[in-house]
Amino acid sequence: MIHDSDPFATPESARNPVRRLRGRFAMTVSLWTAPGPAGLTVSSSLVADGEPGRLLGLVDDESELWPAIEAAGVFAVTPLGPANRQLADRFAGLMPAPGGLFRQEPWQETAYGPVPAGSATWVGCRLDGARPFGWGLLVEATLVEITLGPADPPLLHHRGRYATLS
Numbered sequence: 001m002i003h004d005s006d007p008f009a010t011p012e013s014a015r016n017p018v019r020r021l022r023g024r025f026a027m028t029v030s031l032w033t034a035p036g037p038a039g040l041t042v043s044s045s046l047v048a049d050g051e052p053g054r055l056l057g058l059v060d061d062e063s064e065l066w067p068a069i070e071a072a073g074v075f076a077v078t079p080l081g082p083a084n085r086q087l088a089d090r091f092a093g094l095m096p097a098p099g100g101l102f103r104q105e106p107w108q109e110t111a112y113g114p115v116p117a118g119s120a121t122w123v124g125c126r127l128d129g130a131r132p133f134g135w136g137l138l139v140e141a142t143l144v145e146i147t148l149g150p151a152d153p154p155l156l157h158h159r160g161r162y163a164t165l166s
Contacts, residue, residue: 031073068113
């Protein structure tokens, strides 16, 4: 019999309750990039309205992205859509990236880091600070340059899988 789930997975009742709770929050998947280039898939971001607008996000401080952001003081954030699943997986380290992360798609260079060519919506951010937060690094930034395209459906991460609005 072929299983429809991983027969070796830890039973849900034995999993960390914080991770189980986090899995119940659907999160928008975004790509954070910085000059260097460096990039990382991030699904823990929050945009706060105000003058100026602000962005908070949790990133892996051991990723290649964090030293690039820290060195440049700027970075770009691009919300991803359903067509970007493979891109998200590559930058999350879940899929091979022959030749490097930035070799698979065309990129548009910006003062904040590369963004996927054709991305209608992205934001350029200025790093304000960062501090350890849980098992990650809470990055705080000011929104400096906002490019808005059509309000396309987002790629969501929910309970360990990608999902879309339907």
